[in-house]
Amino acid sequence: MRSSSIVLITVAFAMLSGCVASKIVTAPFKAAGTVVETAVDATTQTESEKAEDIGREVLKERKRERDACLKQAETKEERKECKRAYKDG
Structure with a gap:
Protein backbone atom coordinates (compact mmCIF):
# COMPACT_ATOMS: atom_id res chain seq x y z
CA MET A 1 0.00 0.00 0.00
CA GLN A 45 8.06 54.80 7.82
CA THR A 46 7.75 57.07 4.84
CA GLU A 47 8.49 60.77 5.13
CA SER A 48 4.77 61.61 5.08
CA GLU A 49 4.09 59.15 7.90
CA LYS A 50 6.89 60.73 9.94
CA ALA A 51 5.43 64.19 9.29
CA GLU A 52 1.98 62.98 10.38
CA ASP A 53 3.43 61.56 13.60
CA ILE A 54 5.23 64.83 14.33
CA GLY A 55 2.02 66.75 13.64
CA ARG A 56 0.09 64.56 16.06
CA GLU A 57 2.70 65.11 18.76
CA VAL A 58 2.59 68.88 18.22
CA LEU A 59 -1.20 68.87 18.52
CA LYS A 60 -1.05 66.78 21.70
CA GLU A 61 1.47 69.19 23.22
CA ARG A 62 -0.66 72.24 22.29
CA LYS A 63 -3.70 70.56 23.86
CA ARG A 64 -1.73 69.90 27.06
CA GLU A 65 -0.59 73.53 27.17
CA ARG A 66 -4.16 74.74 26.56
CA ASP A 67 -5.52 72.49 29.30
CA ALA A 68 -2.85 73.76 31.72
CA CYS A 69 -3.70 77.35 30.79
CA LEU A 70 -7.41 76.72 31.36
CA LYS A 71 -6.68 75.06 34.69
CA GLN A 72 -4.68 78.07 35.87
CA ALA A 73 -7.22 80.60 34.60
CA GLU A 74 -9.21 82.20 37.37
CA THR A 75 -11.65 84.35 35.46
CA LYS A 76 -13.90 83.86 32.50
CA GLU A 77 -11.82 86.36 30.51
CA GLU A 78 -8.61 84.43 31.20
CA ARG A 79 -10.26 81.23 29.98
CA LYS A 80 -11.37 82.98 26.78
CA GLU A 81 -7.81 84.19 26.27
CA CYS A 82 -6.48 80.64 26.68
CA LYS A 83 -8.94 79.35 24.12
CA ARG A 84 -7.99 82.15 21.72
CA ALA A 85 -4.26 81.55 22.20
CA TYR A 86 -4.50 77.79 21.59
CA LYS A 87 -7.22 77.78 18.94
CA ASP A 88 -6.90 74.92 16.42
CA GLY A 89 -6.33 75.77 12.79
Whole structure:
Protein backbone atom coordinates (compact mmCIF):
# COMPACT_ATOMS: atom_id res chain seq x y z
CA MET A 1 0.00 0.00 0.00
CA ARG A 2 2.72 2.42 1.01
CA SER A 3 4.91 1.56 -1.96
CA SER A 4 2.02 2.14 -4.37
CA SER A 5 1.58 5.65 -2.90
CA ILE A 6 5.25 6.41 -3.43
CA VAL A 7 5.08 5.10 -7.01
CA LEU A 8 1.95 7.16 -7.68
CA ILE A 9 3.61 10.34 -6.38
CA THR A 10 6.73 9.64 -8.42
CA VAL A 11 4.68 9.09 -11.58
CA ALA A 12 2.69 12.26 -10.91
CA PHE A 13 5.87 14.35 -10.65
CA ALA A 14 7.25 12.73 -13.79
CA MET A 15 4.07 13.59 -15.69
CA LEU A 16 4.13 17.22 -14.63
CA SER A 17 6.04 19.53 -16.93
CA GLY A 18 9.20 21.14 -15.59
CA CYS A 19 7.46 24.51 -15.49
CA VAL A 20 4.63 23.32 -13.24
CA ALA A 21 6.99 21.34 -11.02
CA SER A 22 9.27 24.33 -10.59
CA LYS A 23 6.30 26.52 -9.63
CA ILE A 24 5.23 23.96 -7.03
CA VAL A 25 8.73 23.80 -5.59
CA THR A 26 9.38 27.58 -5.58
CA ALA A 27 5.94 28.63 -4.29
CA PRO A 28 6.82 28.28 -0.57
CA PHE A 29 9.97 30.37 -1.05
CA LYS A 30 8.08 33.10 -2.89
CA ALA A 31 5.46 33.17 -0.13
CA ALA A 32 8.17 33.47 2.50
CA GLY A 33 9.74 36.35 0.57
CA THR A 34 6.39 38.13 0.48
CA VAL A 35 6.04 37.76 4.25
CA VAL A 36 9.52 39.22 4.78
CA GLU A 37 8.78 42.15 2.46
CA THR A 38 5.52 42.83 4.29
CA ALA A 39 7.29 42.76 7.66
CA VAL A 40 9.92 45.21 6.41
CA ASP A 41 7.22 47.53 5.04
CA ALA A 42 5.42 47.41 8.38
CA THR A 43 8.53 48.50 10.29
CA THR A 44 9.61 51.35 8.02
CA GLN A 45 8.06 54.80 7.82
CA THR A 46 7.75 57.07 4.84
CA GLU A 47 8.49 60.77 5.13
CA SER A 48 4.77 61.61 5.08
CA GLU A 49 4.09 59.15 7.90
CA LYS A 50 6.89 60.73 9.94
CA ALA A 51 5.43 64.19 9.29
CA GLU A 52 1.98 62.98 10.38
CA ASP A 53 3.43 61.56 13.60
CA ILE A 54 5.23 64.83 14.33
CA GLY A 55 2.02 66.75 13.64
CA ARG A 56 0.09 64.56 16.06
CA GLU A 57 2.70 65.11 18.76
CA VAL A 58 2.59 68.88 18.22
CA LEU A 59 -1.20 68.87 18.52
CA LYS A 60 -1.05 66.78 21.70
CA GLU A 61 1.47 69.19 23.22
CA ARG A 62 -0.66 72.24 22.29
CA LYS A 63 -3.70 70.56 23.86
CA ARG A 64 -1.73 69.90 27.06
CA GLU A 65 -0.59 73.53 27.17
CA ARG A 66 -4.16 74.74 26.56
CA ASP A 67 -5.52 72.49 29.30
CA ALA A 68 -2.85 73.76 31.72
CA CYS A 69 -3.70 77.35 30.79
CA LEU A 70 -7.41 76.72 31.36
CA LYS A 71 -6.68 75.06 34.69
CA GLN A 72 -4.68 78.07 35.87
CA ALA A 73 -7.22 80.60 34.60
CA GLU A 74 -9.21 82.20 37.37
CA THR A 75 -11.65 84.35 35.46
CA LYS A 76 -13.90 83.86 32.50
CA GLU A 77 -11.82 86.36 30.51
CA GLU A 78 -8.61 84.43 31.20
CA ARG A 79 -10.26 81.23 29.98
CA LYS A 80 -11.37 82.98 26.78
CA GLU A 81 -7.81 84.19 26.27
CA CYS A 82 -6.48 80.64 26.68
CA LYS A 83 -8.94 79.35 24.12
CA ARG A 84 -7.99 82.15 21.72
CA ALA A 85 -4.26 81.55 22.20
CA TYR A 86 -4.50 77.79 21.59
CA LYS A 87 -7.22 77.78 18.94
CA ASP A 88 -6.90 74.92 16.42
CA GLY A 89 -6.33 75.77 12.79
